[in-house]
Structures are given as structure tokens and as C-alpha cells.
Amino acid sequence: MIYFDFAATTPLDKDAAEVYLKVATEYFGNASSLHDIGGQSSALLDNCREELAQILGVDKKGLFFTSGATEGNFLALEALLSAPLKKGNHIIAGMAEHSSIHGELRRLEKAGYEITLLPFDDSGLIDIEKLANEIKPETILVAVQHVNSEIGTIQPVETIAEICKAQQIHFHSDCVQSFGKLDLKSITPLVSSISFSGHKIYGPKGIGGVYINPRTHWDPFFPGGSHERGFRPGTVNVPAIAAMTVAAQKIIGQTSTNHDTFALLRDTFIEALKPIKDRVVVYGTDAAESQLPNIIGLRISGIEGQWMMLECNRLGFAISTGSACQIGMQSPAKVTQALRLSTEEAKQFIRISFGKSTTVEEVLQLTESIVKIVQEF
Missing domain, CATH: 3.40.640.10 (Type I PLP-dependent aspartate aminotransferase-like (Major domain))
Incomplete structure (x- = not known):
């Protein structure tokens, strides 16, 4: 996985x-x-x-x-x-x-x-x-x-x-x-x-x-x-x-290198979702000084985040629907309330986060699977 x-x-x-x-x-x-x-x-x-x-x-x-x-x-x-x-x-x-x-x-x-x-x-x-x-x-x-x-x-x-x-x-x-x-x-x-x-x-x-x-x-x-x-x-x-x-x-000692790598992975991830871009909303800011690139919070309209997470899990990818502490209480991610999302929109939220072992190839595999899941939904 x-x-x-x-x-x-x-x-x-x-x-x-x-x-x-x-x-x-x-x-x-x-x-x-x-x-x-x-x-x-x-x-x-x-x-x-x-x-x-x-x-x-x-x-x-x-x-x-x-x-x-x-x-x-x-x-x-x-x-x-x-x-x-x-x-x-x-x-x-x-x-x-x-x-x-x-x-x-x-x-x-x-x-x-x-x-x-x-x-x-x-x-x-x-x-x-x-x-x-x-x-x-x-x-x-x-x-x-x-x-x-x-x-x-x-x-x-x-x-x-x-x-x-x-x-x-x-x-x-x-x-x-x-x-x-x-x-x-x-x-x-x-x-x-x-x-x-x-x-x-x-x-x-x-x-x-x-x-x-x-x-x-x-x-x-x-x-x-x-x-x-x-x-x-x-x-x-x-x-x-x-x-x-x-x-x-x-x-x-790896902060600068990791940041540059995460920025590349983030750009790769968002670019690879273009086939379904009309259904994807990525939350955050484009201002680099105000955005940590290794965390991507998004939703895909019409698809519940928990269902997307389970489908990704079935295909061999571990993603989440928000903070693990919040998931344990089966509550919407706190950020969805802060962003004033509707109940339906909040249920569609998922989180992708990268680590120092994440590769571009893995990101492309994940996005290819997400695109396929959405197109077949």
C-alpha cells in the first residue's frame, strides 16, 4: 500500500x-x-x-x-x-x-x-x-x-x-x-x-x-x-x-529540500487532476508563503470523502478524510466548518499528505486512480 x-x-x-x-x-x-x-x-x-x-x-x-x-x-x-x-x-x-x-x-x-x-x-x-x-x-x-x-x-x-x-x-x-x-x-x-x-x-x-x-x-x-x-x-x-x-x-537539516520536493509533488498532483477539474475544489491559498505544500485538502463534488477513501484503500492507497483524531469521532473535519461548507460539501472532503519518501510516480498513480474512480462513478 x-x-x-x-x-x-x-x-x-x-x-x-x-x-x-x-x-x-x-x-x-x-x-x-x-x-x-x-x-x-x-x-x-x-x-x-x-x-x-x-x-x-x-x-x-x-x-x-x-x-x-x-x-x-x-x-x-x-x-x-x-x-x-x-x-x-x-x-x-x-x-x-x-x-x-x-x-x-x-x-x-x-x-x-x-x-x-x-x-x-x-x-x-x-x-x-x-x-x-x-x-x-x-x-x-x-x-x-x-x-x-x-x-x-x-x-x-x-x-x-x-x-x-x-x-x-x-x-x-x-x-x-x-x-x-x-x-x-x-x-x-x-x-x-x-x-x-x-x-x-x-x-x-x-x-x-x-x-x-x-x-x-x-x-x-x-x-x-x-x-x-x-x-x-x-x-x-x-x-x-x-x-x-x-x-x-x-x-x-532537510527542511529546504523537503519543501521543494513537496511543492513539486503538489503541482504534479493538481495538474494530474485536470481531467476532472470541473468537479475538484482544492482548499488553501496560492500564496507560497501561506501554504505548506505537503498537505492538500480538497473535495470532489458528488462523491463522499469516506467512499473515496475506501475506494483508494481498495486500490492500495492510504488517504484520509481529515484529522485522525476527528475521524475517530465520526465528525466532519473542523476545517470544513471554518470554511463554512455545507453539510453535503463537508462530507466530500478528503486530505492527501506527502512525506519525504513520496515520489512523483506514486503521486501520478494516485491521481490516475482518483480520476478513474470519478469517471466510473
Whole structure:
């Protein structure tokens, strides 16, 4: 089967896998233990934290490891709300945020917070003017993802950060899809917090991280925790952290090459759909600076996305109908709501995403199959 769902997860890099096995067998001590074996794990953990901090362009004192970005998003929002820059109870977030953000927002709404959700414009971007107009004196937090996981649009987080700073508002950005594909060093000095994940960059599943500006004096959500300076409980997963660090080092060195390859694959994919172009709508923007090329969100009029996904699967291609977390709840992709698609249009949505192993030949095989499916439908 040919894989086109890299935005959901990636295969574990072989070098990262070797490091995981080595650390799990030779550096198995609890990093919080005071004996020498624990000290070896602690030293390795600190080295990984320092290396990832350099990659992100942040102070390592603000970098915390989590079980992934879902936990990271939750803990980051809770940390920022425990240390607001001013009094208030109003939160603004993107309508197309990851389900982990929406789950936390629903909980906060029940706790008395007022929530405002921002849709996308026709290009799949947050309308900055609308964001500014929604800000109130009581607004204390804005949460907008850096890159949308379903159509690949790059949100104007620098501009959003400037607006938030001027209004004394914390700004959290989910950087899961941008980590390893874009240079985050221009983003991290501007935000209050970011989250990232290992399994999107050919690292292991079950590991990720959060950066919180060290000037934020947050309170821990889980009381009594001693790991990660109280940010989260549980023994630190040093083998997975080491493997994620190796994966990050490798992919950062390939960013420019991968981007050019993905741009070629995207152009090839869209060009090859010309025989059915009257029925295809590709979501996103043509502006290269606002579009990550490895994610293509589209719909084919008259054909439900789930049916197209199953047909592609039958023919040996793995595609998706949106975020895997959302699919598990059998709900429409969040981006379809943000784009204000009708219920029928939302059901037609599919996502194609490329990885560093994807070839032009594979893309042409996929498009040929999609065209055939549509013509025979």
C-alpha cells in the first residue's frame, strides 16, 4: 500500500529507532533518581532539552516534555490561564483548531469562560481584522494553530502575536504541523507558548513538548508533581525524547529540500487532476508563503470523502478524510466548518499528505486512480 497520510503520522526513522533502543536499554534509569544510573539519564535528558531548545530558538528553561501535543495543548492553555497578563474570562480561538484545543475550550466554557471561535476566509486563513474586532477588554488568551492540519495553510501568527502583545493577551500556537517543516525561530520569541509532537517528524508516538515563555509564572495543573518541574506528572520518557531529538535534528537539516520536493509533488498532483477539474475544489491559498505544500485538502463534488477513501484503500492507497483524531469521532473535519461548507460539501472532503519518501510516480498513480474512480462513478 502507498501511504498518503503523513499529516496524521509518520514512520519511525531508523536512526531514531536505534537511539530509542540504545537509550531504553543503556540509560534506563529514572532521570529523577539521585544515583549514578539516574544521573546518566538526567544528563542525557538535559542534553536533549538543550538541543531541541536550540532548534526552536528558545530558552531551555521553558521547554517541557509531554506525552504528545494533545496533552501539550491542554497543559499549555491551563498554564497560561493560571498566569493571565490581566483580568478577564474571554478566549479567542480558531474554528479549525485541533480537537484537543476544542475539548479544552468546551471544558473552560463550562467553567465560566467566554469562547469566541474565528472562521477562515476563502483562502483558509484567519481574518486578522476580524480577530482584532473580536478582542474585548476581558480577552486574556488567543489560540491559533501555526499550520492547519487539514489544508496546510500557514496562519499569520507573527501578526497575531503583535496584536496580542499590544493588548496584554497570552498567545498559544499549536505548531504540530509546522515543526520540522518551517523554521520556528521567527515564531517562538513572539508567543506565550507552543506545542509540538514527535510522531509528525518521524519520531516515536507518545512524546511531544511544550514551550512556555519562562517569564510566565504558571501554576501546575496537577498538584504535587515533581517531574518536569511540576508541569506534568509521570516518569519522563527519556528514550522517546532522545529518539524525537534525533528525528528533529535530521528533519531540520532537510527542511529546504523537503519543501521543494513537496511543492513539486503538489503541482504534479493538481495538474494530474485536470481531467476532472470541473468537479475538484482544492482548499488553501496560492500564496507560497501561506501554504505548506505537503498537505492538500480538497473535495470532489458528488462523491463522499469516506467512499473515496475506501475506494483508494481498495486500490492500495492510504488517504484520509481529515484529522485522525476527528475521524475517530465520526465528525466532519473542523476545517470544513471554518470554511463554512455545507453539510453535503463537508462530507466530500478528503486530505492527501506527502512525506519525504513520496515520489512523483506514486503521486501520478494516485491521481490516475482518483480520476478513474470519478469517471466510473
